[in-house]
Amino acid sequence: MTMETLRTRESFDKAIQEHDKLLLLKHSLTCPISASAKNAFEDYAKDTETPAYILPIQEARELSGQIADDFGVKHESPQALLFNGQQVTWNASHFNVTKDSLKKADE
Numbered sequence: 001m002t003m004e005t006l007r008t009r010e011s012f013d014k015a016i017q018e019h020d021k022l023l024l025l026k027h028s029l030t031c032p033i034s035a036s037a038k039n040a041f042e043d044y045a046k047d048t049e050t051p052a053y054i055l056p057i058q059e060a061r062e063l064s065g066q067i068a069d070d071f072g073v074k075h076e077s078p079q080a081l082l083f084n085g086q087q088v089t090w091n092a093s094h095f096n097v098t099k100d101s102l103k104k105a106d107e
Helices: 009-018 032-045 061-071 099-106
Strands: 003-005 021-027 052-056 079-084 087-093
Touching (some): 009 061, 021 061, 032 052, 079 099
Parallel strands (some): 021 052
Antiparallel strands (some): 021 079, 079 087
16 A cells, blocks of 8 residues: 655545545654654555555644544654544554554554
8 A cells, every 4th residue: 555644634634534444653754763663654554455644743743733632642753543434543652663563453
């Protein structure tokens, strides 16, 4: 599955309306832990049919905060979120964002 980058509320709203289920990674462009999580996320995205999106924190700080507020999930970075419909049904952060954890959550 291809990955898209989200930077605006409009692009996020469109993604969540178009897909019953999607994965989102909030990613810091400057953090080595986040770089590791991004690699795991990208590896998993190649193996799943679930649409995958990346939100670069430094380029979309306002959107990142809105998602945390709207879905009641404390902001962390890196942070992977699984959306089912209009709910976050799973999330993990830092070293817990692995290819295996993504696969288990997405099954």
